[in-house]
Amino acid sequence: MSDIKVVLAHADAREEKTVTTGTKAWELFAGDDSVIAARVGGVLKDLAYEVGDGDEVEGVAIDSADGRDILRHSTAHVMAQAVQQLWPEARLGIGPPIENGFYYDFDVETPFVPEDLAKIETAMRKIIKENQRFSRRPVSDHDAIAELKDEPYKVELIGLKGSGKGEDAAEGASVEVGAGELTIYDNIRRNGDVAWSDLCRGPHLPTTKRIPAFKLMRSAAAYWRGDEKNKQLQRIYGTAWETKEALEEHLHRIEEAERRDHRKLGRELDLFSFPDEIGSGLPVFHPKGGVIKRVMEDYVRQRHIEEGFEYVGTPHIAKEGLFYTSGHLPYYGEGMFPALDVDGMDYRLKAMNCPMHNLIFRSRQRSYRELPLRLFEFGSVYRHEKSGVVHGLTRVRGFAQDDSHSYVTPEQAPAEIQHLLDFCLGLFRDFGLDDFYLELSTRDDSKPDKFIGSDEDWELATSVLAKVATDSGLELVPDPGGAAYYGPKISVQARDAIGRTWQMSTIQYDFNQPSADRFDLEYVAQDGSRQQPVMIHSAKFGSIERFIGVLVEHYAGAFPPWLAPVQVQGIPVAERHNDYLYDLARQMKARGLRVEVDDSDDRMQKKIRNAQLQKVPFMIIAGDDDVEAGAVSFRYRDGHQENGVPVAEAIARVVAAVESREQV
Template sequence: MRVTGPDGRAAEVTTGATAGEALGALDLRRGQVVVAKLDGELADLDVPVADGQTVEPVPADSDQGRHVLRHSVAHVMAQAVTDLFPEAKFAIGPPVADGFYYDFDVERPFTPDDLEAISSRMHEIIREDQAFRRRELDPDEALEVFADQPYKREIIDRATRQGAVSGEEAGDVDPDAGGAITVYENVRADGSVWPDLCRGPHLPTTRWIPAFSLQRVAGAYWRGDESQPMLQRIYGTAWESRKALKQHLELLEEARKRDHRKLGRELELVHFPEELGPGMAIFLPKGAIVRKEMEDWIRAETLRRGYEPVYTPHVAREELWETSGHLENYAELMFPGMELEAANYRLKPMNCPFHIMAFTSRTRSYRELPLRISELGTVYRNERSGVVNGMLRARGFTQDDSHIFCRDDQIVDEVAGCIDFARDVFATFGLGEASRIAVSTRPAKAFGTDEQWATAEQQVIEAVQRTGLEYETDPGEGAFYGPKVDVHARDALGREWQLSTIQVDFNLPERFDITYAGEDGAEHRPFMVHRALFGSIERFFAVLLESTAGAFPTWLAPVQAVVVPIADRHHEGAEKVARTFLARGLRAEVDTTDDTMGAKIRKHQLAKVPYQLIVGDEELEAGTVSVRPRRGEQRKGVEVEAFAEELAREVGDRVTE
């Protein structure tokens, strides 16, 4: 029997050879291969290969390899939990970015001691070298296998009788399996099995798991619904080697040190009082300065690029949200209504309907298009408390929101322009080039015809191609009113963040029946491009704070220079030095506290102040300062005016470190 490798090389293998044997014959086993691809589809290594099939290896250190590894470890963890807690009911356990989790219904919350015991049992299962064995069952057989597992039975029922499989359940049930339910069994040494729903593939045996770590426990409602039972979710991570795991855990520790909530408190930037509720933050004076610099820059850039500013209210009558479709498609993320003067009002979750109202303030002509309307608009979304994460996932936040009203033939230019604008945002704030461009296509719940969606998706792809950037497709992740482009960036720790969003909309103009007068004198329907480049001020601020560890570039820093007098007699001279910097619009302070020199220097180092300017008798007499930068060598005898000019130039050029 003949098989082919991805490079076109062929080999003869015996009839009935497995994918693993074929990989060996093709000499493709480079690195630790965990599963194979047969004609592009993932498959277990023990799957028989058909004559003429193309066989590819999937190494453990690839994204797909890690996905398979983590899903396999999730099964082992669930087996360990049910071994130790026989009454536990297990729900779902998918791999996620950098790890995995599994949800359990147990009598009491798991403790740190429980996690340690579960981890120990997992190591025993790994040493037992249990095989992962795939079986296909009909629905009734599967229901019998999971007779005492209500969550698994619900998944089977939804998949086979209701035809509904959620994203998290997609790893449990294969919608393309032709009605069969796939189960993977961990085969113990005595022949008994531990079964779990899974579409696979998996590692050959548990012994192939090289390194894992259980991390924490959290509560999670079944299906994310607060009316459903609260489950215990155990998070873990798994990697292709102990070295890779060690590096990841070190990265997590560094990320914990940089958590924006922790740094925001330590550096007196932001405050999260319980009285406000989850997902709401107060920018303290130092944080407000950073935010103001962000807002000033984006406002100036939008004006320079031809946008027109507006200000809109925070609430509107429900009729507006009925027309826009938000009450139909977005109600679960909207705050409850308020009744006032016999009318119901809603806090705005988005700014777009308000900008449409600005467009309809008078008759528009084709000569005005593209009309670019912009606003730093605050919105409110009723995110579930379980997903709220400081300013990274908030309930109240401000978007640098813009809506471009344009003709069909202008869409590609406008979307491409927005992508280029996003790239400038990343470069200016020190995040470098975009790390990922994702085109999101039509979701299951959407407005518009197939033809409208196909046209809009092609226009978005053409716009991305025009920028010269590579892109990926995220099927079904578009907004309900049109396809979108998400632009991602990497921070200093290598973590990827989705920040900028650009969306093409052919639905809202139709729902609001907005038109412009064309060159032919007739009325025409415009298209809309939605775009937010920071994403939200709060989220972008949090990403910057964590990426810089609070050491903002000088142009963003709340205090750009602090003058540190050596003794009390130098206070007056230090104030004069500070005024030199203040006169140039720089943010300078004088430290007149009673702390020792050493204590002052350490304090401002911890506060991440870019420059400390030391002044004593010698400096005041010569009109100089000793410049102690946040990074680099100290410079003595630097003339005050010269350094003020140097600092003003660094700030004006928005230099990033």
């Protein structure tokens, strides 16, 4: 044995340490039970990794993002082991970690049922209690195929790796085969017997006993490698967390998310629906939902005008050639609906508004004095989303996009992007969202065919967006490869009331569509020369439909008074009080308030309950004493009630709450 030097990297310090050859990573972190893996030179490794001279080693804690992924992937292995114990004929697909959990796909004759998940959980607990060790073993492609001859899906992945397609084979395939040598992980019992093995690149937990808390959530059908032409497998979803408390918090969040599900609340509050007769992903808004949509659109339209935008309108369809000019058909064609035959010519439903806005810009000569020129519309667009991803209002096929395009000189671009970002954040705050971070989406240099434009243009555009994002002071998260084909973008990610993240605004720097090869947009510069403008796309909410879905879940249907479909519910104690409340409702409506009177035969307490279920912000209740005093009992949504409130004061309270946009 000889001495070697390693560097222990901590969050705020680096420590050089002398150890002997053969030292394992776990020995560097002895006594710290939170460390479950190591990052060596930036690469994740098992704790059984033998450190080398000069290695820089950092511990990976179980409650970190990487640590949770390792925990969840290890739990997926335990689940697959349990499934094959209970169903020996089950063949293995893939089993990657995903956000907040994991899954594993199985080829089994009969679909899993909830009772099966309970059996699998019991078997998993036994495996965890056995404290089986995850042991990494490199193998050649030939040996792996021989060893896994009874696992056809694993053998297929090995073959794809050999063809250079393994990384793209399916979501999670890279977890199975990796990019270099193949490795198999054995689950080894204390007596040295191999309990189970799986093709995997790792890393994993040291032992199964390091899994503190898990739960299997549900099963579903899934096509092998995500291709509907392939066989349908059975997928089991689960979750795993670093403590039992963290698991319970996650399960509570799921319950809360189910309670807030906008599809469920949309039905209960009579806001919108998705009739089969119209088609998947094409919502209709009922009168109450229509109120919310109109109020939002009116407000956002006015805010755009205040921010210097000019309102325009464009048609729903256009000749197909327009979308070849913009580049959308070559680069985004699968997201567009098939061509329509109109008088023997091919037309397309538009999936975006920018090509038509370019034609408005190009309709006459433009001067530098007009720039920035800002065009905005609520443009109805249509996208050919796959049926498997359509989801309520948050993923639809037809929607109104709050779309705007700023045409600026290159020198104006940074200030315009800053202006747009400030505008977006201000709008979200107006609607009650105030927890943000930013995502910077750039091109993937390894896939040049997916992007157009020169390296210099991309570098300039990316640097401008990055500086504005950094100067905002908000957290900035990189998103390599997530750019649009025509340029990089900033996305505003907003967290809702229960901490979920929603992608909201996008601000995109486009140097391609204005180019001579595309729309050949020009303005006359101060020196008389003709110059190409920069085009900046911005969608504040992405779509009104999607944002309504987000707000329904954020507020759990209890909208602030200014957005609520019904702001005041009049509740008479008896039928003889109806006229009194109808007169009061007329006074409120004259002030622009949305008021209804419940004159049904229901008892007063049931009327109050109905208003609470409809999440009406304010109730005004009138009985004999109220009529005599010219007052009402003023009741809030939370159940708090004040009696004997004069009519004028009751009206003033509601008006003040609406005008101030209180988030009550």
